[in-house]
Amino acid sequence: MNRHRFSTEEISIFRRSLLAWYDIHKRKLPWRDWHDIDTNIVAYRVLVSELMLQQTQVATVIRYYETWMKQWPNIKSLAEASEDDILKCWAGIIIDSIFYWSYFFHLGLGYYNRARNLYKCAQLIINEYNGEFPNELETMINRLPGVGRYTAGAVSSIAFNQANPILDGNVIRVLSRMRCIGSDLKKKSTTDFLWSLATDVVCPERPGDFNQSLMELGATVCTPQKPKCNECPVQNQCLAYQQQKEIESILDIEQCSANCSFCLKSSDVDTNRSLVEHYPRKKSKTKQREETSFILIIYRLTPKLEFLMIKQKQSNLLSGLWSFLEISSSKNHLDQMNEQKRKTYIIEEIQQMPTIDTIPSINNIKLAGQCRHLFSHIDKQYIIYYTHCEQNDVLIPSTSMQWFNEEQVQTSAISTAMKKVFNVALPQIKLKTSNGKKNGTIDNYFKKKNSKV
Template identity: 50%
Template sequence: GAGAGAGAGRRPGGRRRTRSNGREARGQLLKSAPPLEVGYHSFKDVAEIHSFRTSLLSWYDKSKRDLPWRRLVTTVSDLNKRAYSVWVSEIMLQQTQVATVIDYYNKWMQRWSTLQDLSKATLEEVNEMWSGLGYYSRGRRLHEGAQKVVSEFKGEMPKSAEELQKLLPGVGRYTAGAVASIAFGQVTGVVDGNVIRVLSRTRGIGADSTSPAVTEALWLLANTLVDPARPGDFNQAMMELGATVCTPKAPLCPECPAQPHCRAYRRVGFIHTLNLMS
C-alpha cells in the first residue's frame, strides 16, 4: 500500500505533476500565441489569395452539387437565357431550401424558358406557378422585371451588377452580383449568409455582420478574393462551401479546402490545446 501511495501523482522520472506546472505550461503557451498581425482580418498578400482561390475552386470542381441552373449556364451560349436562368434560381433560393427549389425551378423553366415567355404570362399564372414557395412578391417582381427587360431594353438583360441592381425590381446587391458574375463573367464578389460565415471564420471576424461598416468590409473582402478568371464559379464555390461544409453548426473542418487559411480553425485548435493543459 505504501509503495502505491508513494508513486501516485508522479511521472516516470519521479517528478510530481502539480497544478502550478500545468499553469506554467498554459502560461507559456499563451505567451507563444501569435499576436494579431496587421491585416489579420484580410489576406496578407497576392500569394495567399491565389492559394485560397486555387484550393477552393479545385474542391468545387470535384464536390459541387449537380443543380439544374448550374447545368443550364454551362450548356447554353445565349447570355440572356443564362442570366434569366440564374435570376430565376437566385430569387427562388432567397427564402427557400435548394431541395424545394429544384422542382419549382424545373417546372418554371419548362413553362417559361425565356424572358419573353415570362413577360407574356399573366400575374395569375405566375402566382399559380409560385404556389407553395411562399413570399409571392418574389414571383411578382420576377414577372415585372421580365416585362421591363422586354419592353424597355429590347429583351437584353442589363449586364453589370450595378445596372442589374438599379434597373430590375427586387434585385438587390447580392442577386445582381450573382447574375453578373455567373452569367456574364463580371469580376465581382457576392455576399450572402453562407459567404458571410465563410469569410467571418476564415478571417476571424467576430463583429456584427449586419452593421453597415462590417457589411462593407465583407463586400470589399469578397471583391478582393473573387477569381478574375472564374468569377461565377468562385462565387458559387463560396456559397457551396458555406452550405455544405462550413455550416452554422458542426462544420466539417477536416474536409474544408479553406482550412489552411482559417483563423477560426486555428483558434479552436489553440483553445483545445489550452484546455488539455488545464
C-alpha cells in the same frame, strides 16, 4: 486589421484550392446545367434561381425551378404570361397534361413579391432593353425590381463572367470564419468589411465558378452547426479553425488589439460550442408580430359548391392573391368579445364593403375553427366562420371579387395561409350541404344592408 485581411499570397492559394474542390465536389443543380451559349438565357436562369433561393432551401427550390422553366423557358415567355399563372406556380400549383391541375408541393415558396418582381423584370427587359438582359451591374441594381447587390453580383459573375463579388448567408459564414470576423452583422461597418473581403478574393478568370464555390462550401461543408472542418479544402487558411486548434482554453481568445471592432470577445464565447461555430456572430431574432383576423367563407350552391373570393390589393400582405373575406382585429379587442359580438363585428365590417350587396344574418354565421400561419414577420391566427347565401346574392360583378368552385379554389393563386383556412372549413361546409336541407331554397340567410342586423 491585417489579421482580418487576406494577403496576396493567401488570396491566390484560396482561389486555387476552392476552385479545385468545387470542380470535383459541386452538387448537380438544375440552374448550373446551362447547355446554352446564349448569355441572355443564362442570366435569366440565374435570376430565377437566385430569387427562388432567397429564404428557401435548395431541396424545395429544385422542384419549383424545374417546373418554372418548363412553363417559361426564357424572358419573352415569362413577360407574356399572366400574373395569376405566375402566382399559381409560386404557390405550388402546375398544369399537368394528364391530371390538368395538380399540386406538386403544397406549401408554396412564399414571399410572393419575388414572383411579382421576376414578372416585372421580364416585362421591363422586353419593353426597355429589347429582350436583352442588361449586363451592367449598376443597371441591374438600379433598374431591375427585386435585384440588389448580391443578386446582381451573382448574375453578372455567372452569366457575364464579370469579377463582381457576392455576399449571402453562406459566403458571410465562410469569410467570417476564414478571417475571424466576430463583430455584429447588423452593423454597417461589419457588412461593408465583408463586402470588401468578397471583392478581394473573387477570381477574375472564373468569377462565376468562384462565387458559386464560396456558396457551395458554406452550404455543404462550412455549415452553421457542426461544420465539417476536416473536409474543408481551405482549412489551413481558416483563422477560426487554427484558433480552435491552438488555444488551450477558449476563454483566452487572441485579439488584434483591445480596440479591434472585428475580433470576437471572450465574453461572447459559449463553452458548449466549438469556436468555429461562433463565427459569424448570431443575429438576435426579431420576434414575430402577433395578429388575429376573422375569416368569413361565404358559399352557395349552383348546384355545385362555390366560394366567394376577393383579390387582395397590391398594398396588402398577400397582394394579388385570392383570399376569403378577412377582417382584422386586435388581440385586446378580441378578448373583449363573446361569440355574439364577434359575429356582429364581422357583419358591421361587411357593411362597409361597397362590392357586397347583402349581409348574412347572425344566426346563420357558423364557427368552423381556427388555424395559425407563420409569415416571415407575422404570427397570424385565423378565426374561421362560414355562411350560406342564395345563388344571386352577395356579389356585384368585379374583377377583384369572384365565385370559385372547389377545384378553382385549389388551383388558383391562393396563399398557403388561405389553403389552411379552406381545409378547416370545407369538411363542415360539405356536411351542411349534404344533409338534404340545403338543396332547396334557403330563406332568411341574408338580409339587405339597409336592414337591421
